[in-house]
Amino acid sequence: MLPSTPPYTITWEKFPDHFVLPDDPVDHINEPILAAALTESLRLAGKLPETALTTTNYGICATLNGKFVVKAPDWAYIPHITVDLLEVNRCYTPRLQGEIPALVLEFFSEIEGEEYSIKETYPPGKLFYYEQILQVPSYGIFDITTGTLELYRLGENKRYKLESANEEGRFWIPEMQLFLGVWQGKLDNWPGYWLRWWDEEGNLLLWGTELLEQERQRAERLADQLRAGGIDPEE
Structure with missing residues (x-):
């Protein structure tokens, strides 16, 4: 249970040029294709505004008790940035450079439990960071091997709650006015499970x-x- 008064102070500061970013390996060969395909279908359907930003293994940072924290989700959607893209060439700072990501996706890694970590001490765990520090409205965890997608929504109590999919197995992302779900098939000669978008009428992007x-x-x-x-x- 989280304490009523958080034992940390959050500030939003420009990312320093000298900070060394982590170089996390890709766990599955399809992950870069999956991430690129999520953005491609949004762009082709006209669902990616000019001021929006999608990121792939790209740092999203905050300052926690005077220390920089950087997490690089496998894919994220930021509805609106307020600075030139050249200013976010290494890392993105929400509130300082634009809005909080509306959706963050992590593709299930070989490091057991990393995506579910609620570790509060520095450096904080991924789930704790997205839920309590960034307060991302939707957090998805996708197992690319089994095709399982878990979608967590931030509730009024500022805690994540596991959502239930609709009859088609899809999740509504209100900030994007789109459904997110799992599709099985082939892309670029790679068969497998893919995350896809559907509009409000159920049309596949x-x-x-x-x-x-x-x-x-x-x-x-x-x-x-x-x-x-x-x-x-x-x-």
């Missing part, structure tokens, strides 16, 4: 390769209709 295939099929149907009407589409 497509990747670039899917949009190209959609256009190819549309062109083929049009060509067939022209041929049926006695017109050679090649002429």
Whole structure:
């Protein structure tokens, strides 16, 4: 149980150039593709405003009792930044440089329990940092091997509560006005489980390769209709 008065002071300070950032390894070969695909479908669907920022293994920092804390989630969505992107080339400081991330995702690592750590002492655990320091509204933990997605929402008591998925197995992210869920299939010749977006009407936000295939099929149907009407589409 967290104490009623936190034994720490949080400040939002510019990240120093001399600070050495952690160089965490990628645990699964699909992780970089998964993270890139999450951003790609948002951008292609026009769901990524110019002032928004998505990050992949990129530091999000705060100052805790005078000490810098940096966590680099596997993927995060920041709705609005208030500075030039060149100012956040190494690390992003919420409140100082823009808004708190609306969604943070961690892909389940080989370090057992790291994503669930509520360690309060310096350096704090990931869950404690996202919940109590940053107060990120939605925190997801995705097991890329089994396709299991857990989604935690910050409640009125400022504590995370495990959410239940809807009938389609998806989670509503109100800050983004989108559903997040698990999709099984192939991307760039890599089969597996992927995190995907659906809009409010249940339409899947497509990747670039899917949009190209959609256009190819549309062109083929049009060509067939022209041929049926006695017109050679090649002429």
